[in-house]
Amino acid sequence: MYPADTLFRAVTWRASGGAVVSGPFRGLELAPHPFLPHLLGSYERELHPTVDALCARQWRRIVNVGGGNGFYIVGFGRRVPAAELVVFELTAEARAVIAATVERNGLTARTRILGAAEPGNLDAACAGAGPTLVVMDVEGAELELTDPAQVPSLRATTMLIETHDVLRAGCRDAIVARYGDSHTITTIVPRPRTLADFPASLAPLLPRVMPARCVESVQEWRGGPQEWLLLGPKKAEG
Numbered sequence: 437m438y439p440a441d442t443l444f445r446a447v448t449w450r451a452s453g454g455a456v457v458s459g460p461f462r463g464l465e466l467a468p469h470p471f472l473p474h475l476l477g478s479y480e481r482e483l484h485p486t487v488d489a490l491c492a493r494q495w496r497r498i499v500n501v502g503g504g505n506g507f508y509i510v511g512f513g514r515r516v517p518a519a520e521l522v523v524f525e526l527t528a529e530a531r532a533v534i535a536a537t538v539e540r541n542g543l544t545a546r547t548r549i550l551g552a553a554e555p556g557n558l559d560a561a562c563a564g565a566g567p568t569l570v571v572m573d574v575e576g577a578e579l580e581l582t583d584p585a586q587v588p589s590l591r592a593t594t595m596l597i598e599t600h601d602v603l604r605a606g607c608r609d610a611i612v613a614r615y616g617d618s619h620t621i622t623t624i625v626p627r628p629r630t631l632a633d634f635p636a637s638l639a640p641l642l643p644r645v646m647p648a649r650c651v652e653s654v655q656e657w658r659g660g661p662q663e664w665l666l667l668g669p670k671k672a673e674g
């Protein structure tokens with residue numbers, strides 16, 4: 437890493453106190469060396485209104501499939517204090533970061549951290565819990581994990597899914613076709629990041645002194661076209 441990058445990271449980490457600076461998960465305490473868009477709170481900004489609206493609902497269980505570093509399960513968990521939390525994450529390394537982040541934010545008692553999601557264990561995690569929210573980002577595995585024949589509980593579940601047609605051609609349309617009858621579906625599309633996405637309140641001088649670095653810090657470096665689908669069941673959830 438270049439010295440200017442190291443300095444920029446050190447300044448933002450120190451100024452933030454290690455907690456998410458803006459957005460719906462503001463105040464979430466992250467493990468050291470976070471992805472900068474997570475720390476700055478600009479991450480997946482397109483979803484912020486949706487996340488805020490979902491956080492206002494009374495979920496009994498929130499299931500995060502593809503937990504990464506725990507940003508979503510901990511973010512939702514802090515905002516929905518009555519919900520049980522279940523997070524599936526494939527890699528042991530990421531599960532360790534999730535566990536540390538869960539602990540830092542005082543959520544250990546109501547969080548289950550599990551390994552790879554498969555149709556069977558995902559169905560078990562979602563079935564019979566009452567109103568359940570699924571947040572899924574699994575690099576193409578959403579094609580298998582949203583098959584209602586294999587995961588029947590999803591027919592009555594609210595889902596926020598990142599789709600990855602770049603990895604699995606046609607997966608977005610397949611999900612829409614599967615749930616078009618049972619769910620109301622909203623598509624959310626990404627937009628480019630600019631200097632306006634940097635939370636200037638963190639360090640007001642930074643966008644003036646290091647504008648290029650600030651723009652770079654909010655980039656999410658996506659591998660290709662992707663979208664999000666919000667699927668809400670048409671029948672009331674039990």
Ligand SMILES: C[S@@+](CC[C@H](N)C(=O)[O-])C[C@H]1O[C@@H](n2cnc3c(N)ncnc32)[C@H](O)[C@@H]1O
Nearest residue numbers: 502504505507524525526527552553573574577
């Ligand atoms: C792009 S990351 C998710 C990032 C997350 N949205 C965030 O905010 O940090 C995708 C994650 O899904 C995990 N993953 C992929 N397939 C999985 C599966 N079948 N079950 C659980 N996790 C899976 C990967 O290990 C990776 O950590």
